[in-house]
Amino acid sequence: MSTATLRPPEAAGIGRGFSFALVAHGLLVLALSYGVSWRSDSSPAFEAELWSSVPQVAAPREEAPPEPEPEAPRPDPKAQQRAAEEEAAQQREAEIAIAKEKKRKEEKAKQEREAKAAKDKAEKEKADKAAKEKAAKDKAAKDAKEAKETKETKEADARREAMRQEQLRRIQGLAGATGAPGSSGNALQNAAPSAGYAGRIKAKIRPLIIYSEDSAANPTAEVQVTLSPDGLILGTKVLKASPDADWDRAVLRAIEKAERLPRDVDGRVPPVIVMSFKPRE
Incomplete structure (x- = not known):
């Protein structure tokens, strides 16, 4: 038996694979060689700069025209x-409201003014009225004060005159005395009035x-009357009031109206007289 027969049989296609690998490596070597030769190119390099003699402004960029606006719809008549x-x-409503408001304000302003x-x-x-009342009150007070002062002055004058007259009569002496021989008084005349003086x-x-x-x-009213020497009535007073007050007031008013009483038959006026008055005498 020979040795060739003992080896395993060769795989199918191994020769084709080896051939393909050799071809691929050869192509790779060629590509590397070309690349090295391109990078090692020693051709001279040139540079250039461009200059413009006059500055120029760039033209505006052309823009697309604006799209036309859509036409407004036509209004309906x-x-x-x-x-x-x-x-x-x-x-109209606004004008009416303004007029009403203006009228209301005018009416309100008118009412406020009124x-x-x-x-x-x-x-x-x-x-x-207060000023008039005050003036009247002041005038009444002034008149009352003046009347009171006048009355007091008159009464004082009357009293002084009475005292003076009395002193004059006493100074005249007792030569013309009319009293009875056995009279123990020192006056010129009797102080009592005559019998008919009260009637007068x-x-x-x-x-x-x-x-x-x-x-x-x-009714009977008993009244006391104070007189000055010349018969002027200085004061009145009810000594004994009657049952009828109206009769008493009527008698006093009548005496005040008389103002002055007549002298007695001897020309004298007693300083005080007490009289009684009746409605029917």
């Missing part, structure tokens, strides 16, 4: 008319009494 009518109606005028008038009338006084006072009471009663 009826809609325009309705809108105009509504606007006119709103305008109220203020009435208030001012009332205050003025009140102030005038009543004759002057009674016509001045105003008394309208007509009754069966006949």
